[in-house]
Amino acid sequence: MNSNAQDTASTEGQNDYSLLQAERGSSLWRDAWLRMGKNKVAIVSLVVFIITCLLCFGFAWFCKDPIQQNLTNKFAAPSGEHWLGTDAMGRDLFSRILYGGQVSILVGLVATFVAVTIGVTYGAISGFYGARIDAIMMRIVDTLLSIPFLMVVIVLQAVLSEWSTTTSKWIVENWGWNKEFTNRATNVLPLFFALGLFGWLTLARIVRAQVLSLKEREFVEAATSLGLSKLRVLFRHIIPNTLGPTVVYATLTVPGFIMYEATLSYLGLGVESPNSSWGILIKEGANYLETNPQLLILPGILFSLTLFALNFLGDGLRDALDVRASKD
Amino acid sequence: MLRFIASRLLQGLFVLFALYTITFFLAKAMPGEPFTTEKNLSEESKAYQRALYGLDKPLLHQYLIYPKNIITEGSLAVSTSKGRPVKDIISQSFKVSVVLGLSALGIAICIGVPIGVISAVRRNSWVDWGTMAVAMIGICVPAFTIGPLLQIFIAANLPGIKVAGWGNPQDILLPAITLGLSTAAYLARLTRGGMLEVLSQDFIRTAHAKGIPASKVITRHALRGGILPSVAFIGPAFAALISGSFIVETIFQVPGMGQHFVNAVISRDEFLLLGVALFFGFLIVIMNLAADILTGILDPRVRITGNSSK
Numbered sequence A: 001m002n003s004n005a006q007d008t009a010s011t012e013g014q015n016d017y018s019l020l021q022a023e024r025g026s027s028l029w030r031d032a033w034l035r036m037g038k039n040k041v042a043i044v045s046l047v048v049f050i051i052t053c054l055l056c057f058g059f060a061w062f063c064k065d066p067i068q069q070n071l072t073n074k075f076a077a078p079s080g081e082h083w084l085g086t087d088a089m090g091r092d093l094f095s096r097i098l099y100g101g102q103v104s105i106l107v108g109l110v111a112t113f114v115a116v117t118i119g120v121t122y123g124a125i126s127g128f129y130g131a132r133i134d135a136i137m138m139r140i141v142d143t144l145l146s147i148p149f150l151m152v153v154i155v156l157q158a159v160l161s162e163w164s165t166t167t168s169k170w171i172v173e174n175w176g177w178n179k180e181f182t183n184r185a186t187n188v189l190p191l192f193f194a195l196g197l198f199g200w201l202t203l204a205r206i207v208r209a210q211v212l213s214l215k216e217r218e219f220v221e222a223a224t225s226l227g228l229s230k231l232r233v234l235f236r237h238i239i240p241n242t243l244g245p246t247v248v249y250a251t252l253t254v255p256g257f258i259m260y261e262a263t264l265s266y267l268g269l270g271v272e273s274p275n276s277s278w279g280i281l282i283k284e285g286a287n288y289l290e291t292n293p294q295l296l297i298l299p300g301i302l303f304s305l306t307l308f309a310l311n312f313l314g315d316g317l318r319d320a321l322d323v324r325a326s327k328d
Numbered sequence B: 001m002l003r004f005i006a007s008r009l010l011q012g013l014f015v016l017f018a019l020y021t022i023t024f025f026l027a028k029a030m031p032g033e034p035f036t037t038e039k040n041l042s043e044e045s046k047a048y049q050r051a052l053y054g055l056d057k058p059l060l061h062q063y064l065i066y067p068k069n070i071i072t073e074g075s076l077a078v079s080t081s082k083g084r085p086v087k088d089i090i091s092q093s094f095k096v097s098v099v100l101g102l103s104a105l106g107i108a109i110c111i112g113v114p115i116g117v118i119s120a121v122r123r124n125s126w127v128d129w130g131t132m133a134v135a136m137i138g139i140c141v142p143a144f145t146i147g148p149l150l151q152i153f154i155a156a157n158l159p160g161i162k163v164a165g166w167g168n169p170q171d172i173l174l175p176a177i178t179l180g181l182s183t184a185a186y187l188a189r190l191t192r193g194g195m196l197e198v199l200s201q202d203f204i205r206t207a208h209a210k211g212i213p214a215s216k217v218i219t220r221h222a223l224r225g226g227i228l229p230s231v232a233f234i235g236p237a238f239a240a241l242i243s244g245s246f247i248v249e250t251i252f253q254v255p256g257m258g259q260h261f262v263n264a265v266i267s268r269d270e271f272l273l274l275g276v277a278l279f280f281g282f283l284i285v286i287m288n289l290a291a292d293i294l295t296g297i298l299d300p301r302v303r304i305t306g307n308s309s310k
Helices: A002-015 A018-021 A028-037 A040-057 A092-129 A132-145 A149-175 A180-197 A199-216 A217-225 A230-265 A280-286 A292-320 B002-029 B043-051 B061-071 B084-119 B128-141 B142-157 B169-199 B202-209 B214-226 B228-252 B259-265 B268-298 B300-305
Strands: none
Touching: A028 A040, A028 A292, A040 A092, A040 A292, A092 A132, A092 A180, A092 A199, A092 A230, A092 A292, A092 B002, A092 B268, A132 A199, A132 B002, A132 B142, A132 B214, A149 A180, A149 B002, A149 B259, A149 B268, A199 A230, A217 A230, A230 A280, A230 A292, A230 B142, A230 B228, A280 A292, A280 B142, A280 B169, A292 B142, B002 B043, B002 B061, B002 B268, B084 B128, B084 B169, B084 B214, B084 B228, B084 B268, B128 B169, B128 B228, B128 B268, B142 B169, B142 B228, B169 B214, B228 B259, B259 B268
């Protein structure tokens, strides 16, 4: 009996998204997971991304020091000691790529987290309260959306990175932290905020549109008539239902932020050498392109592969979660 | 339509003002001073310089005097790092940037839209998968990887095409391709999505049923609606091309505006910074407006409500 009802729900789900969601809230995710499993590209992408993360955040700790220079061993060919050879300063390329990946992936994830937090809250409030508040809040978003994002981020980054240097010094002096670690950490911090602070705009619009339709639905009426406060209805009943589009958008935002990090670092406004990030590595590699193209190409491949994986994963998630949008 | 344009222009002015406010206060918050880059100036000459540029005035005064000067005198103040009027600097490099940006956009449209249409029509075929995979490469490989690779493989092998520089007409080619590739990829994906949406609608089936040749159904009936997402994207795309041009200008040594912006940030030259930012903002507002008008012409539904936010 139970399995029968489930079958009905999932076949109906192909045609009527709203019914599926209204009847069986949790089975949306199960359904999505099943659909996702059929999408080979998305699964391969997920595996690639997980492997990259394991390499960068796990395996990297067993590798050589990424900023240890050895000027007698520049541009070394791959060997047992240096798996991918060394760069212009005699630093181990393999470990620099992995440590660079830590920074790049972390920037992508944390900046997305910042953007999602702001975007969902802002969009939900705007959609939920509607009328005047909504009009004003959305005009603000429209205005900010027309502003050249990268330019403001560049200026903001210039402001924040100076603070990060001061903070780093202060922490080392007062808390006695390891200097290299502190430098590396504070070097990246401004990027999280510079990117996250401006990346939430589109998401706010998406969430708002969702909330606008959700708040008219019966389950919200039911929750309100049970005497729940407005905020509780919003945060416990409406926002969880906007999670699908949010997850999809967030997955597609991560590669965007990784690209921004690389761009900023390439311009000399993001992560700074000797710290490593994929943007830095590509920038350094471009200088020796004619003699040692592997310095550009190897980090470039892992960088592009990660972006590939995340983009395909996002596409797969969208197809899986949003029945209406999937055309196949 | 006139009312629509007027309200959009008003919103554009508001955008520029917001951009000005954000950039102004961020520029003020930037640490360091504008006059430290040259020789070691004495405190007095620094103070003299500050007074000369009006940087000693109260913050609010500075905040208000700049837009006032733009409106009354059309002046964008003088660059503190270059000692020349910002207007001159912009008018010199502006042509380069626009030529580069527009040719990149042209390349992007010429590559992206046909690819999108073809892969939508041949959906789920090898053509579709192949072109979409290539499009994904265009999105995922950054300009600063593609640029150097093009330099190595094309400029080094083809006579007449230089690795870097600006002056001859053919010098545009490599930077424009580098700049336009990711936009082409986005356009291809957007066009494919838009076309798929339209191709599944009833009026297309009707057109086929009436016996109109398939090629005509696609170009006359489907493309008009299918291209809408791409048209709406062109405004932001132009903005992205401009921001992307920082990088491409560095790689190919193109004397455009992007380098001025980055240099202005590095040398704490707030007037140059404001000037370039506002000018870019102005271009983007105009491009967005053009995209909105074009959408209105293509899609009557938008025109009536006068609201392009979907």
